Amino acid sequence: MRNVAKRSTLILSALFAFFGIAAFAADAPKEAPVGGAQLERAPDTMQARVLGCAACHGARGEGTGNDYFPRLSGKPAGYLYNQLLAFRDGRRKYPPMNYLLAYLPDAYLKQIAEYFASERPPFPPPSPVTIDAKTLDLGKTLVTKGDASRKVPACVSCHGAAMTGMEPAIPGLLGLHADYISAQLGAWRYGTRTTIAPDCMGQVAKLLSERDITAIAAYLASLPAPGDPVPVAAGSLKMPLACGSVHN
Numbered sequence: 001m002r003n004v005a006k007r008s009t010l011i012l013s014a015l016f017a018f019f020g021i022a023a024f025a026a027d028a029p030k031e032a033p034v035g036g037a038q039l040e041r042a043p044d045t046m047q048a049r050v051l052g053c054a055a056c057h058g059a060r061g062e063g064t065g066n067d068y069f070p071r072l073s074g075k076p077a078g079y080l081y082n083q084l085l086a087f088r089d090g091r092r093k094y095p096p097m098n099y100l101l102a103y104l105p106d107a108y109l110k111q112i113a114e115y116f117a118s119e120r121p122p123f124p125p126p127s128p129v130t131i132d133a134k135t136l137d138l139g140k141t142l143v144t145k146g147d148a149s150r151k152v153p154a155c156v157s158c159h160g161a162a163m164t165g166m167e168p169a170i171p172g173l174l175g176l177h178a179d180y181i182s183a184q185l186g187a188w189r190y191g192t193r194t195t196i197a198p199d200c201m202g203q204v205a206k207l208l209s210e211r212d213i214t215a216i217a218a219y220l221a222s223l224p225a226p227g228d229p230v231p232v233a234a235g236s237l238k239m240p241l242a243c244g245s246v247h248n
Helices: 002-027 051-057 077-089 095-101 106-118 133-144 178-190 200-205 210-221
Strands: 031-034 037-040
Touching: 077 095, 077 106, 133 210, 178 200, 178 210
Parallel strands: none
Antiparallel strands: 031 037
């Protein structure tokens, strides 16, 4: 119950901060006399506007200790934009995000995406491994080689050998908690998270068992970031599946 209350407090803080800053920046006069004093207008910058995101995702989108609020910074802008659209339009369902984004226009969502894509805070240290060696080895195999017998492609074939993603819209998978990765793969597997057709991640996740998902999540969370953790250039990887979110 304490964790639920803490998460609710964070979400409410984010909502008030987001809408409070947006309203103040848009509507407040440059200077407002109060009791003879002059009040400075809040800076009209993207850094100020996205402070509402910081309570859950960190000041620069670097992520926090909460397993379910992911790192945003450094991911391709096209990917972040697609996720903001998905939350706004209901393809991804998480009430606080759905509510925050419900009335924001495409152009503003692009600005938010571009802001976080340009941020490069340090990555956290890798998560400690909490699964047995055999399961971790399964995760490594699925990530780096896939499983041809089940038509499961390797994660690296789309997300890159260093798992930093590919422009314009394939995310890096570094700096994420195992529970978050597992939850997202599970959501795709059961159809509660979807994207623009053809939904390649939905296709892949449905081929995975629960043990596969646990193994992949733990292995990815254990990986350190490379020296230059930036997405590879568009077209650098020959993808094994058509992905609607990449081509739209």
